[in-house]
Amino acid sequence: MDSNSLKKRLEKYPRVKLMWGRTPIVYAANISRELEIDLYIKRDDLTGLALGGNKTRKLEFLLGDALRKNCDTVITAGAVHSNHALQTAAAAQKLGLEAVLVLRGVAENKGNYFLDRLLDAEIRVYEAKTGGELQNYMEEIQRELLAGGKKPYLIPVGGSSPTGVLGYIKAAAEIMEQGRELNLAWDYVVSATSSGGTQAGILLGLKTIAPAVKPLCIGVGDPREELLAAVQGLVQETAAMLELEGGVLTGAEIEGSTIAGYGFGGYGTIVKEVIEVIRYVARKEGIYLDPVYTGKAFFGLLDLAKRKIIPPGSRVLFVHTGGVGGLFQYEDLVSGMLP
Ligand SMILES: Cc1ncc(COP(=O)(O)O)c(C=O)c1O
Structure with a gap:
């Protein structure tokens, strides 16, 4: 299937425009020279909503769905530093919806x-300790909220529902274009x-329109079995929404694209x-x-390139999926690690 046909399938799902347009791709010349690869960076940190980041793409479809269902309030959850929660609140306010953020951790008046x-x-x-508790x-x-006559729309942690995944299917088409x-x-x-x-969208999108491209999705410390099960479920459900059943990835393919070892505890x-x-x-790159x-x-990425x-x-x-607010959330901790 080509990227236009894939994009056509996405059109049957409502979407609100939250992004400025396509995000830029820049060549990382200095790092490329040092690593002996050609490294490009897709600036999904510059989506144009709040501080930017991958959640904008998911929210275009999630809030499209919320508006179609005439919801008036959005509820979502995450850690206190959650980029997803910030993006959700910003998008909801912009669209005239109320936002309730359910956060875990120690609330300090900084960062996101x-x-x-x-x-x-x-x-x-x-x-709460886990996303499940949230x-x-x-x-x-x-x-x-329902008892109070409101119409809430619930978005799971990270916006990772099949509707949210549509955002990264669209991104895969954009990357190939x-x-x-x-x-x-x-x-x-x-x-x-x-x-x-994000992973489910990239895997399914690339498998459908560019099966020769190898996705490498690097875990950031979540339990691997839970992550693999989540991706598998999301791939299947999103493939069914877009009638891409033929392109569903096998468990082995999903495992092969999910890189462990860089979660640092x-x-x-x-x-x-x-x-x-x-x-x-x-x-090196600003x-x-x-x-x-x-x-x-x-x-x-650096380690995989160095080890060839x-x-x-x-x-x-x-x-680059965004998240710069995290630097300010952990400013003191990070400052203590500077030379
Ligand atoms: C900056 C950033 N990058 C990557 C991710 C991971 O995306 P996903 O939750 O879709 O796996 C997140 C999720 O919160 C994020 O905020």
């Missing part, structure tokens, strides 16, 4: 949490993966090795990564 407050989002912070709180709030315009055939598309929606750990990578990319997602994914698992001469696209 501070930006959530500037948006006048309703924020509830819990001592899901229960969200459902409780959903019942409370831009590659053609640049006269480049990508060998690898590399991104961070956590709740699995678990989701949300802030470590010196990753801060070194953030400093390196900032110095681009800031974040300490929770893209910094760890880029650490993985990504062979010299490869054309590699790193998808």
Whole structure:
């Protein structure tokens, strides 16, 4: 299938425009020279909503669905540093919807949490340990709002529902189109993966229109079995929505594209090795990564290239999924790791 036919299939799902347009792809000349690969960066950190990031793409479809269902309030969840929660609150406010953010962790008045407050989002912070616990709180709030006559729309952690995944199917089409315009055939598309929606979209999109391109989705510390199960489920359900059943990936293909070993002890750990990578990319290319997602994914990319698992001469696209707010959320911790 070609990218236009894939995009046609997406048209039957409502979408609100939250992005400025396509995000740019830039050549990372200095890092390319050092790694002996051709490295390009897709600037999904510059989507144009709030601080930018991958959630804008998911929210275009999620909030399209919410508006079609005449909902008036959006509920979502995440860690206190959640980029997804911030993006959701910003998009909801812009569209005239109310936002309730269900967050876990220690609320300090900085970073994304501070930006959530500037948006006048309703924020509830819990001592939950996992995303699953947050899901229960969200459902409780959903019942409370329904009882009060509201029409809530519930978005799971990370916006990773099949409707959210449509955003990254569209991104896969965009990546292939831009590659053609640049006269480049990508060998690898590399991104961070956590709740699995971005990965599911990239895998399914590429498998459908560009099966020769190898996706490498680098885990950032979430339990691997949970991530694989989430991606598998999302791939299947989204393929059914778009009638792409023939293109569904096997468990082995999903496992092969899910790279472990760069989580540094678990989701949300802030470590010196990753801060070194953030400093390196900032110095070499003038681009800031974040300490929770893209910094760890880029650490993985550097390691795979140095070990020649990504062979010299490869054309590699790193998808910068955003998250710069995380640097400010953990400013003190990060500052203590600087030389
Ligand atoms: C900056 C950033 N990159 C990557 C991801 C991972 O995306 P996903 O949750 O779709 O796996 C997230 C998710 O929160 C994120 O905020």
